Each structure stands twice: as C-alpha cells, then as structure tokens.
Amino acid sequence: MPHRPETSSTPDPLAPVRSWHRLRADEGDAAVVLDGFHALKHALRFGAHVPVALTEDAGSVLDLADALAPDLTAPLRTLLDEVPPGTLGTLVPRAHPTGVAALAARAGAPAVPRSGARTAPLVLLDDPRNLGNVGAVVRLAAGCGAAGVLTTGGTDPWHPAAVRAGAGLHFATAVARAEPDALPEGPLYALDPEGDDLRGLDLPEGVLLAFGTERHGLSPALRKRADRLVSLPMEPLVSSYNLATSVAMVLYHWMSRRP
Numbered sequence: 001m002p003h004r005p006e007t008s009s010t011p012d013p014l015a016p017v018r019s020w021h022r023l024r025a026d027e028g029d030a031a032v033v034l035d036g037f038h039a040l041k042h043a044l045r046f047g048a049h050v051p052v053a054l055t056e057d058a059g060s061v062l063d064l065a066d067a068l069a070p071d072l073t074a075p076l077r078t079l080l081d082e083v084p085p086g087t088l089g090t091l092v093p094r095a096h097p098t099g100v101a102a103l104a105a106r107a108g109a110p111a112v113p114r115s116g117a118r119t120a121p122l123v124l125l126d127d128p129r130n131l132g133n134v135g136a137v138v139r140l141a142a143g144c145g146a147a148g149v150l151t152t153g154g155t156d157p158w159h160p161a162a163v164r165a166g167a168g169l170h171f172a173t174a175v176a177r178a179e180p181d182a183l184p185e186g187p188l189y190a191l192d193p194e195g196d197d198l199r200g201l202d203l204p205e206g207v208l209l210a211f212g213t214e215r216h217g218l219s220p221a222l223r224k225r226a227d228r229l230v231s232l233p234m235e236p237l238v239s240s241y242n243l244a245t246s247v248a249m250v251l252y253h254w255m256s257r258r259p
C-alpha cells in the first residue's frame, strides 16, 4: 500500500538543507555523499552513521523501501527529511532517479586489513581514471568477499560518483588510497594480457591483485615488482577487457576455487 507523503517533520523545511551544508563544510571528505536509494540502503545495512537524508518525496522513497528493502522502511521513516522540490539538484551533481541523497560518516567504514591478517585477495587499481569503474570494482569486492580495494593516483575512490556507482558498498569492504611505493605486503599478482593463463592458477592467500589503468595498462614499475603476471583468456584480435570486467573475472575465479 503506497505511503502517503508525510508532512514536513520540521517547521522550517530548509533546516535539513542547512545541516547538509554545515556537515559538508565542517567534515569535508569525512562526510560521504550517498546519492540515491541504493547507496543509502547499503550504507545503512553495513552500519554507517547517516546524520542527514533528504528527499523531495518521502512517500515514494518509503514505497521503494517497502518494495526493495523492507528492513529499512522503519529506520528511513525516522531518518528522512522532506525538502522543497528542486533542492536535491542543488546538492548533488546529477540527482538520482530514486530522489534521495544523504551524508554518511566515513569513519565507520571498514579499514584495510593488516597483511598478516588477510586471507582474501586485496584489489589494487593502479591509477584508475573512470569513477564508474572504481565503483563497480568496490561493488565486486563487497559481493565476492575480497579484502578491499586500494587505488593509486589522483582519482578519489570515495568521490560521490564512485560511491554512487558502488551502490554505497564502500561501507561493506575496505576502500582506500595507497602510495605506489608503500603497498601492503603479500604476493603481488599483476593482471596483464602477456601473463600466465589464470585458469591454471590457484591464487595464494592474501594476494594483492594489481590491475592497470584503463588507457595504458600496467605501469612498468608495477609490472617489474609483480611476483607473477596473470592473463585472462581472450579471442585473437581482442586487445583487452574493461577494467572492472577484468576484476570480476579474477574474483570469480578465486571464489569458485575457495573451499
């Protein structure tokens, strides 16, 4: 049964918007933008603290929760603040079709496990450029049970567009930046079309799986440092797979051989 839109829970409908701006100004990158229902859903499910959640139509968000995440209908009823039409478009670059945006405290997100404490693979994206790829890889890591995702280079893996593409699963697996000369310990397997065919390999415990940048592939430094180069089978004349697709193939291979 559809929810009737709630009346605004505060006398001043712009008060929640002021809270948003205050948090963004005070907390900077520590306040993670959750753009869309799925990002908010996963952040809540994985224990993120969400101090502000705004919508222009609380009834439709609660209907969505009923349909897709009934576990969250009650918490969202308390959490959501309704704001005037057109507000969301001023807070996020491209308001999500699900019509909700929120801020979460990054402090609650999982930390990268120490090398010795890690058995699952840790994914390393070397200087990725595409935020959609970064988000897709975070989503894969969360779904497959990888230890997390590290990125080198200038792209922020917590950028709102990466969190949106990752459906908020940044709160389900470790996501952090790494310096190329201070990578975590552990065997380093780098993915490259010239390596050994993945299908014949068992990945060692705690392996660091490195993937090259979208345009240029693996950096010479990473290729040199790798304990092993690993390839994904491809038909002749195909030069490479998409970055996130490559990560999916390797993590699926690891999952399918896991005891």
Ligand SMILES: C[S@@+](CC[C@H](N)C(=O)[O-])C[C@H]1O[C@@H](n2cnc3c(N)ncnc32)[C@H](O)[C@@H]1O
Binding pocket: 190, 191, 192, 193, 194, 210, 211, 212, 213, 214, 215, 216, 217, 218, 230, 231, 232, 233, 234, 239, 240, 241, 242, 243, 246
């Ligand atoms: C889009 S590809 C990079 C393509 C780049 N133009 C090149 O020449 O390598 C991004 C990354 O995905 C991985 N990758 C893609 N196809 C692969 C394959 N067939 N075997 C191993 N790794 C692959 C590699 O780590 C690669 O650096």
